[in-house]
Amino acid sequence: MTDLLRHIHGPADLKKLAIEQLPDLAKEVRHAICDQVAKSGGHLAPNLGVVELTIALHYVFDFGHDRLLFDVGHQCYPHKLLTGRLGLLPKLRTKGGMAGFPEPRESPFDLFSVGHAGTAISTAVGMARGDALNGEGDRKAVALIGDSSIVNGVAMEGLNNAGTLNRQFLVVLNDNGMSIAKPQGAMSSYFDRVRVSPTYTDFKKKAHEVLKYIPGGSALEGLYHRAGEMMKAAFFTGHMFEQFGFVCVGPIDGHDLPTLIDMLNEVKAFDRPVLLHVKTIKGKGFDFSEGDATAFHSPASFVIEGCRVEMKKSGRSFTTAFADAMIDIMKRDEKVFALTAAMPDGTGLNKVIPLFPERTLDTGICESHAMDMCAGMAKVGIKPFFAVYSTFVQRALDQVFQEVSLQGLPVRVCMDRAGYVGGDGAVHHGFMDITMFRPLPGVALLAVSDEANLKAGLEFMRTYDAGASFVRYPRENVPTQTLQGENVPAYELGKGVFIKRTGGRTDPIRVVGAESSTPRRSGPTPAGASADLSPNHPRPDLAIFAYGTLVYEAAEAMKSLEQQGYDIALYDARFAKPVDLDMVEKLVRQSIPVLTVEDHALAGGLGAAVLEGLSDRRVPTDLVYRAAMPEKWLYQDSRAGQLADAGLDAAGIARRIRQIIDERNGQVPPVPQIHVDANGVKVR
Numbered sequence: 001m002t003d004l005l006r007h008i009h010g011p012a013d014l015k016k017l018a019i020e021q022l023p024d025l026a027k028e029v030r031h032a033i034c035d036q037v038a039k040s041g042g043h044l045a046p047n048l049g050v051v052e053l054t055i056a057l058h059y060v061f062d063f064g065h066d067r068l069l070f071d072v073g074h075q076c077y078p079h080k081l082l083t084g085r086l087g088l089l090p091k092l093r094t095k096g097g098m099a100g101f102p103e104p105r106e107s108p109f110d111l112f113s114v115g116h117a118g119t120a121i122s123t124a125v126g127m128a129r130g131d132a133l134n135g136e137g138d139r140k141a142v143a144l145i146g147d148s149s150i151v152n153g154v155a156m157e158g159l160n161n162a163g164t165l166n167r168q169f170l171v172v173l174n175d176n177g178m179s180i181a182k183p184q185g186a187m188s189s190y191f192d193r194v195r196v197s198p199t200y201t202d203f204k205k206k207a208h209e210v211l212k213y214i215p216g217g218s219a220l221e222g223l224y225h226r227a228g229e230m231m232k233a234a235f236f237t238g239h240m241f242e243q244f245g246f247v248c249v250g251p252i253d254g255h256d257l258p259t260l261i262d263m264l265n266e267v268k269a270f271d272r273p274v275l276l277h278v279k280t281i282k283g284k285g286f287d288f289s290e291g292d293a294t295a296f297h298s299p300a301s302f303v304i305e306g307c308r309v310e311m312k313k314s315g316r317s318f319t320t321a322f323a324d325a326m327i328d329i330m331k332r333d334e335k336v337f338a339l340t341a342a343m344p345d346g347t348g349l350n351k352v353i354p355l356f357p358e359r360t361l362d363t364g365i366c367e368s369h370a371m372d373m374c375a376g377m378a379k380v381g382i383k384p385f386f387a388v389y390s391t392f393v394q395r396a397l398d399q400v401f402q403e404v405s406l407q408g409l410p411v412r413v414c415m416d417r418a419g420y421v422g423g424d425g426a427v428h429h430g431f432m433d434i435t436m437f438r439p440l441p442g443v444a445l446l447a448v449s450d451e452a453n454l455k456a457g458l459e460f461m462r463t464y465d466a467g468a469s470f471v472r473y474p475r476e477n478v479p480t481q482t483l484q485g486e487n488v489p490a491y492e493l494g495k496g497v498f499i500k501r502t503g504g505r506t507d508p509i510r511v512v513g514a515e516s517s518t519p520r521r522s523g524p525t526p527a528g529a530s531a532d533l534s535p536n537h538p539r540p541d542l543a544i545f546a547y548g549t550l551v552y553e554a555a556e557a558m559k560s561l562e563q564q565g566y567d568i569a570l571y572d573a574r575f576a577k578p579v580d581l582d583m584v585e586k587l588v589r590q591s592i593p594v595l596t597v598e599d600h601a602l603a604g605g606l607g608a609a610v611l612e613g614l615s616d617r618r619v620p621t622d623l624v625y626r627a628a629m630p631e632k633w634l635y636q637d638s639r640a641g642q643l644a645d646a647g648l649d650a651a652g653i654a655r656r657i658r659q660i661i662d663e664r665n666g667q668v669p670p671v672p673q674i675h676v677d678a679n680g681v682k683v684r
């Protein structure tokens with residue numbers, strides 16, 4: 001193998017290479033990415049597919065000055081390697097290492113932190129317009145977008161606006177005929193047809209054909225006459241994006257570096273919007289990734305042994321548990337319909353779809369449309385279960401308001417990847433689903449802590465017809481041992497459940513006469529004093545009111561607290577809306593401090609619901625404490641690392657509880673609640 005990549009510290013070094021050297025560089029880039037993803041996991045096939053395209057873009061444009069916007073951003077690894085970040089690659093997706101998505105904190109070559117599909121064209125239009133206003137209209141604008149993302153509503157809105165630009169503007173359509181899974185909808189069939197069209201292979205014939213269609217005197221004609229022979233042949237008249245006001249060029253071979261460079265050099269000079277349609281092979285370069293681009297879209301780590309590639313096994317995820325629970329529900333209830341918006345693998349529905357082809361659907365990347373479709377189905381008595389990541393359901397907030405909640409429709413939404421998501425980082429955290437949906441009348445919000453609770457929660461949703469219901473669960477494996485055994489109590493609207501108390505003691509809410517408000521010593525036993533730890537002790541030092549899988553972190557925290565002599569009760573809140581205020585009120589009225597614990601933003605989450613609800617009941621709230629995601633971005637890391645940084649792992653919860661109890665015992669002065677906002681400003 002050649003040794004070129006090591007000497008590329010930025011695009012200026014790339015431009016020093018001869019075009020003939022670039023295929024060797026492409027090979028090195030591919031191997032560097034594949035070797036690293038095999039070790040750490042990450043996006044593989046999308047990056048392997050754009051290696052030549054990225055090299056060509058940096059070879060032709062000057063993105064220190066020009067603008068390059070990535071759509072989704074999961075295909076940015078080659079770009080990062082060509083812009084001086086090879087040294088960060090060994091720490092891909094880990095704390096302090098290389099983010100898996102474009103990240104402006106990392107490099108001025110990354111203009112936006114992105115992760116959600118459909119945004120590149122609009123942000124590029126904005127920058128192009130802004131640059132023009134700033135008198136810097138010479139900065140070229142380029143948006144790189146995939147064939148599945150361009151169908152996204154946001155992208156379409158961007159195209160609609162971009163087509164009216166009276167200046168250079170380039171959309172590079174990376175058409176690999178794939179989303180994560182097979183792309184969906186009429187547009188994907190259209191691309192299938194375009195992809196097999198003769199294109200620029202038959203230059204002369206094509207040029208002649210094109211000339212026939214170009215009306216005299218049009219702007220296109222002017223461009224056409226200025227264009228080189230190859231470019232003329234690649235003009236695509238009748239391409240649907242022509243109707244948006246774009247000059248359409250291609251499809252061209254996205255792995256043929258000399259052609260890519262020639263074409264980009266030509267379209268760069270066009271002073272109007274151009275769509276360059278580039279055909280690529282997702283996963284290009286290795287048999288295994290080309291052969292199964294879905295499995296290698298974003299694999300966990302894997303091992304390559306000769307011709308064999310083995311994915312590392314990683315336990316039973318909530319996603320798999322969800323798929324199995326859905327299969328069971330769909331067998332029992334023929335009104336149930338399951339949908340995903342382009343995430344059959346990520347949500348587990350890939351396991352469900354083959355079993356129920358008539359009652360499942362992948363809508364493509366269009367969460368808003370999917371949500372409205374759910375509303376339509378619910379309106380006629382079908383029970384839609386929309387499986388979607390928490391972060392992507394944000395795209396459908398307005399639809400949940402207007403078409404779902406306002407109509408009182410029982411749409412069921414199953415939110416995977418709720419809370420911190422680990423390596424994908426800030427662009428994918430599911431941190432505001434409670435905040436978004438809590439204000440909506442009739443909506444039920446629940447969370448599940450383990451597989452048995454997941455089944456029970458989904459069963460509740462199946463029969464809950466009074467409004468929409470949303471369940472959340474994280475990117476994690478289901479706990480191998482359960483706190484409540486297999487037979488968890490059924491979910492009852494707005495009801496939390498007692499899980500356990502240190503020392504196997506009784507639920508304080510159930511203790512007869514526990515309303516006594518006599519102050520008592522709490523916390524660890526001072527030296528020389530005898531501990532009051534009788535089995536029927538009426539009041540614990542503190543009650544934890546935890547949501548979702550953090551019930552398990554809290555249970556773990558209780559182990560160390562118990563050893564230190566603390567008496568703690570644990571409740572699973574189960575619902576953030578309606579939140580079990582009766583449960584919390586009973587605790588507070590016994591002078592038991594309550595700590596709410598959730599893997600969700602502090603603002604508007606479970607703890608906020610408790611504080612607001614108690615306040616409305618005129619119940620004093622000074623005994624309520626909240627542990628939740630702090631108001632600051634946590635970037636790529638393991639999920640465990642992110643929970644620890646937020647103080648939401650077992651150690652953090654135990655620390656917080658000791659602090660609260662010590663403070664209440666007057667052993668330490670009150671600790672002000674300090675949170676750091678997005679701008680790094682400390683606020684009380």
Ligand SMILES: Cc1ncc(C[n+]2csc(CCOP(=O)(O)OP(=O)(O)O)c2C)c(N)n1
Pocket residue numbers: 046049072074075115116117145146147148149150174176178179180282341342343365367392395
């Ligand atoms: C709003 C939104 N929904 C879902 C996703 C998850 N997602 C990430 S990449 C991807 C497929 C994108 O396909 P395409 O644009 O064709 O790019 P490719 O991966 O094929 O290169 C999807 C669905 C997302 N990033 N954003």
